[in-house]
Amino acid sequence: MQLNELSARSGISTASIKYYLREGLLRPGEAVTATRARYGEHHLRRLELIQALRQIVGLGIEQIRTILSAADGGAPRLEVLATVQRVVLQLEPHGAEAHDAKGTSGEAPRGEGVASARPGDAVVRLRDWPDEESDARSALDAQLAHMEALGVPVSPEVLDAYSAAMDTIAGLDLQLTAEAADLDRAILTAAVGMHMHSQLLLKLLALAQASHAIRRFHGGSA
Amino acid sequence: MQLNELSARSGISTASIKYYLREGLLRPGEAVTATRARYGEHHLRRLELIQALRQIVGLGIEQIRTILSAADGGAPRLEVLATVQRVVLQLEPHGAEAHDAKGTSGEAPRGEGVASARPGDAVVRLRDWPDEESDARSALDAQLAHMEALGVPVSPEVLDAYSAAMDTIAGLDLQLTAEAADLDRAILTAAVGMHMHSQLLLKLLALAQASHAIRRFHGGSA
DNA sequence: GGCTTTAGGATAGGAGCACTATCCCATTGT
DNA sequence: ACAATGGGATAGTGCTCCTATCCTAAAGCC
Numbered sequence: 001m002q003l004n005e006l007s008a009r010s011g012i013s014t015a016s017i018k019y020y021l022r023e024g025l026l027r028p029g030e031a032v033t034a035t036r037a038r039y040g041e042h043h044l045r046r047l048e049l050i051q052a053l054r055q056i057v058g059l060g061i062e063q064i065r066t067i068l069s070a071a072d073g074g075a076p077r078l079e080v081l082a083t084v085q086r087v088v089l090q091l092e093p094h095g096a097e098a099h100d101a102k103g104t105s106g107e108a109p110r111g112e113g114v115a116s117a118r119p120g121d122a123v124v125r126l127r128d129w130p131d132e133e134s135d136a137r138s139a140l141d142a143q144l145a146h147m148e149a150l151g152v153p154v155s156p157e158v159l160d161a162y163s164a165a166m167d168t169i170a171g172l173d174l175q176l177t178a179e180a181a182d183l184d185r186a187i188l189t190a191a192v193g194m195h196m197h198s199q200l201l202l203k204l205l206a207l208a209q210a211s212h213a214i215r216r217f218h219g220g221s222a
Numbered sequence: 223m224q225l226n227e228l229s230a231r232s233g234i235s236t237a238s239i240k241y242y243l244r245e246g247l248l249r250p251g252e253a254v255t256a257t258r259a260r261y262g263e264h265h266l267r268r269l270e271l272i273q274a275l276r277q278i279v280g281l282g283i284e285q286i287r288t289i290l291s292a293a294d295g296g297a298p299r300l301e302v303l304a305t306v307q308r309v310v311l312q313l314e315p316h317g318a319e320a321h322d323a324k325g326t327s328g329e330a331p332r333g334e335g336v337a338s339a340r341p342g343d344a345v346v347r348l349r350d351w352p353d354e355e356s357d358a359r360s361a362l363d364a365q366l367a368h369m370e371a372l373g374v375p376v377s378p379e380v381l382d383a384y385s386a387a388m389d390t391i392a393g394l395d396l397q398l399t400a401e402a403a404d405l406d407r408a409i410l411t412a413a414v415g416m417h418m419h420s421q422l423l424l425k426l427l428a429l430a431q432a433s434h435a436i437r438r439f440h441g442g443s444a
Numbered sequence: 445g446g447c448t449t450t451a452g453g454a455t456a457g458g459a460g461c462a463c464t465a466t467c468c469c470a471t472t473g474t
Numbered sequence: 475a476c477a478a479t480g481g482g483a484t485a486g487t488g489c490t491c492c493t494a495t496c497c498t499a500a501a502g503c504c
Contacts, residue, residue: 003451015493018452028452035451035500054491061491078435085428123426129433136428143418143425150278152415154422155394161387162426165380170430172377174438193374194427196365198420200376203365204345204384205416206307206358208392211351213300216396225480237464240481257471257480276462283462 002029006039010047017047023061025050025068042184049184057195063087067191071183080183082135084190089139119144122156123163169197224251228261232269239269245283247272247290264406271406279417285309289413293405302405304357306412313361341366344378345385391419 006029007014020026026046029037046068053059053067070083120140124131147154173193180186228251229236242248248268251259268290275281275289292305342362346353369376395415402408 013493014451016491019492021452022454033451033500035498037451078439081435082432085431089424089428120429124429127430127433129429130436132436134429134432136425136432140422140425140429143422147418147422150414150418152398152411152418154419155390158387158390159426161383161390162423163430165383165387166423166426166430167434168377168380168383169427170434173427173431174434176374189373192372194424196369196372196374197376197427198424200362200365200369201384201388201423202311202416202420203358203362204381204388205391205395205419206311207342207346207351207356207362208349208385208388209307209395210304210356210358211349212389212392212396213303214352214354217300235464236480238462241463244482255471257469259480 001039002036003039006043006047010044010051012047012051020047020050023065025061025064027072042182045182045184049188052188052192057088057191059087059191067187071187077177077183077186080187081177081190084187085194086135088191088194089136119148123159126160127163127167223261224258225261228265228269232266232273234269234273242269242272245287247283247286249294264404267404267406271410274410274414279310279413281309281413289409293409299399299405299408302409303399303412306409307416308357310413310416311358311361313357341370345381348382349385349389 001009003014003017007017010017017026021028026043029039029043031037050064050068053064054061059067067080067083067087070080075083118141120137121131123129123140124137144154173190176189176193177186180189223231225236225239229239232239239248243250248265251261251265253259272286272290275286276283281289288309289302289305292302297305340363342359343353345351345362346359366376366381395412398411398415399408402411
């Protein structure tokens, strides 16, 4: 199919498709002649992926490009998925953290490269997760420290419950992404899945809060 | 203190403060004379709240206004916190959902106002939460249906684990927000807490996924 | 062979958002 | 009295994600 049809089938204007092309999110079609290019099903899937990443997960073009470059660069599946993690967790190396605000207090009670007494240690041991350094690991430590600093501490029990749930889900996710027919679909599953789970949590939290409030003041507002 | 000092102490430019004033996020100072107004500590706290809502939670001005109007409108604390929930969950009545994308399949296997067999029923019963209609409740049902439709289903066990954790946290939150000295701080705790928990989950999920991947392929990339 | 259609590159325009900068004037304090 | 200041009004900026217009050259079609 060519540009026009791709646009019609995807529901995305040719202008936007050209834009994605320019931005390197979508690979150029196979140039049949100098003025005609042919696109395939994978272009369609790619567009769906871009759309989902933008609209559902809320990523920016730059971030999407980071993921898709890895995917198109021939990186192994696991590495691409690691990139997805990094982006969704907003800890892209070159992106850096921009929002430090005025914090609440100093930095945090953890040293620099201190290997002992990291906030996440307990979970890792409890779940018997490999205790090796990773982006996710340091992100976890940072998050726990951050929450501590903001006055929203996390109890070991809660951390336990969270991590148990995550352990289960991670297994399923691995299976889902392994089953995914192509890399694009694996990315979609991974990114959308992560986002959806955190949204789900938010909704459950809200419901739990409402329930507690009702119980405590029985009859209050939702 | 007056504008200048408020700006200096909060680290926010007078221009921005004037902007917030105009947008109705910050209440006008007490007009000492026709050209001089006095601001108090609560203005400072309000600015911190606005800042946190913008930078940490990522809300827009409009959304912040929704919350703060409720707070300034003299609504009872619980109602204001319910508003916070609504906004953070992105289910502001008038905001509506804008992203339906092209979905994945039809709509969802749930009827319209069907009172039976809602996806969230199991959790509610399990946790013994009051089974009354609420924004959070319908948000949960919608989220579960949405995830189902997107091919990211949630198993009962996972839902169980999540809800158990949320039940615990909600209790703590209620306590924290009840303890909060003023409404602004309660809002901050509530909004930041919700956000932080969902971020924490994301990080734990990432770590769990990485761990599973490592275990399965032992020695792969993070 | 000529004429309309089309791809795709270049470039500019536009909408939304969160500010930011400028202007202005009345008051204020010295 | 006169420079300084607060605060209202208004316009502009920077960023992002598109969208619209123009253009050229090749293609297809008769």
